[in-house]
Amino acid sequence: MLFFLTPSVLHSAGYATADLWVAAWGGAAFLLLMAPEEDAPHGRFAAVGFLGGSAAAAKILGLATVALPLAVVALILTLVRRSTPRRWIDVGIVGVFAGIPLAPWLGRNLLWTGNPLYPYFRPLFGGPPVGMSIARELAQNGQAGAGVLYRLLEVVLALPVRTVHPLQMAGNIGPLWLILLPVAVFLPGLRRRRSFLPLTVWLGCGLLVWGSLVQFGRFLLPVLVGGAALAGAALAALGHGRNVPVARRALMVLVVGALAWNVSTLLDPLNVGRLEVTAGVLRGDELLNRWVSYWPAARFVREKLPPHARILMVGESRSLYVERDVMVEDPYRVPELAELAARARDGAELAATLRSMGITHILVNQREMPRLAELRGAPDYWSGAGAHGRTVLHDFFVNHVQKVFGAPGVWVGKLIGTGVTPQSRTAPGGTAGSPGG
Incomplete structure (x- = not known):
């Protein structure tokens, strides 16, 4: 319950289920690894590896x-228990x-790019250029501290900092x-349990790794699976131990209040x-129109x-709700x-x-363009086309695309030949999503 009532879990369930699968597979692998020593056939370790790889x-x-x-x-369990060749x-x-x-x-990555971990570790293994940059994302989130000591503090203090901000x-x-994890670490009764050492190692190592990456709460979910076991044990010990009654009740009030606050985060718009x-109060398409910027065009x-x-x-x-064959751009690369356009002679050649690629229509979402430019660290969405490419794009939008649908910030155009009347052409400038405005 402690894990599932975490706000990041509640919100991720709607759109970021991959993070929940990582937590599920990782938690299952850890449970198998923690099975009693006498029940340790080789097959169990094969399952641990397979689940961790999953x-x-x-x-x-x-x-x-x-x-x-x-x-x-x-490794720690192997060293703490008797280190034998079997282990x-x-x-x-x-x-x-x-x-x-x-x-x-x-x-697949090795065959296509020469780098099995592409797009990561490009300086070490190589691979095609990519717009995604972990260093840039860290800087955008204020995590690129100056100096080793400052960066180390960012990593160590990530949990309290991201709890507040x-x-x-x-x-x-x-x-x-x-509230609960510090209590779990310092309760004397918990430290004597067989599972305490591996759980704290799992939690500590996971927190340090997460703190060194982009500190999204949903990225922390696999680590919180182990944290939930410690927190739950601490909660049980506080409920049945010989603690000071006033302190115990005060802590319980804090815990109940925190759980209530977690649930209240579901009440967002x-x-x-x-x-x-x-x-049945609201139609599904009304909700999509409210929250999915390109929904009118997709419909x-x-x-x-x-x-x-x-x-x-x-x-x-994204291509959700567009029930046709689509070609989707990589948000981290030049569109x-x-x-x-940068390689084409003019708009006709671009069309x-x-x-020749089978494209019959384009769907343009102007609302997303500033965000995608920021994601790439570019001054504007069309950066990368160059001056010539922008001229080609303007020609393309004006003379070779006919708008067949339009809504605020989003429109659909059909590729056409040059024999189109001016009235049916896409308007130049920002209203069409072209780089000319």
């Missing part, structure tokens, strides 16, 4: 937040079977962990809207465009249309190139 396969971040802490715990074989089995779920992803994107952790849809595509239409998404990296 966590990383669900989201590559799991390599840091699950696989690394799991490996540290496995080192078990550690090897964990590593081998962890690679099985990861093999397709690693192999959470990042966006399901970053709210809630105050419960700051989006979740209230979902409840309204469930209750037009679904209802009006022919089944064989192929859509190039411009200023939009596909800008790259093609011909798109037609």
Whole structure:
């Protein structure tokens, strides 16, 4: 319950389920690793490795937040218990079977880019250029402290800092962990339990790894699985131990208050809207129109465009609700249309190139363009096209695209030839999403 009532879990359930899968696979692997010593066949360690690898396969971040802490715990257990050749074989089995779920992803990256961990570790293993930059994301979130000592403090103090000042994107952790985890670490009765050492190692290692990365609360969920076990044990010990009654009651009031606050975070406008849809008070398309910026265009595509239409998404990296064949851009790279424009002679050649790719229409989301530019660290969305590319894009939008649907901030255009009347052309400038305005 402590884990599932964490605000990041409650919010991630609606759109970031990969983070929940990482937590599920990682938690299952840790439980198997912690099984009693006398019940330790080689098959159990194979399952530990496979589950840990599955966590990383669900989201590559799991390599840091699950696989690394799991490996540290496995090594410590091997050293603390009697270190025999059999135990080192078990550690090897964990590593081998962890690679099985990861093999397709690693192999694909190796074949396509020469870097099995692409787009990460490019300075070490190489690979094509990519707009994504962890260093830039850290700087945008205020995590790029000057000096080693300052950076170390950022890592160590990540949990209290992000409890008080959470990042966006399901970053709210809630105050419960700051209340119960210190209690769990310092309660004498818990420290004598067999599971205390591996749990604290799992938690400590995971917190340090998470603190060194982008500190989104949902990235911490795999670590909080182990934290929930410690926090729950602390809560049980406080409820039945010989503690000072006043202190115990005060702590219980804090815990209940923290849980109530966690649940109250569900009452944001989006979740209230979902409840309204469930209750029949609000129509589903009204909720989508309220929260999905490109929904009006997506609905037009679904209802009006022919089944064989192929859509190039411009200023939009998602394809949800667009029930046609789509070409979606990489939000961390220069937009596909800008790259093609930089290489084209004029708008006609750009349109011909798109037609050769099977593109029949474009869906342009102007609302997302500033955010996507910021994600790439670019001054504007069309950066990368160059002066020539911007001229080509303006020609393309004016003479080779016919707007067939428009709504505030989003529109759909059809690729056409040059014989179009001025009245049916896409208006130049910012209203069309072109770089000319």
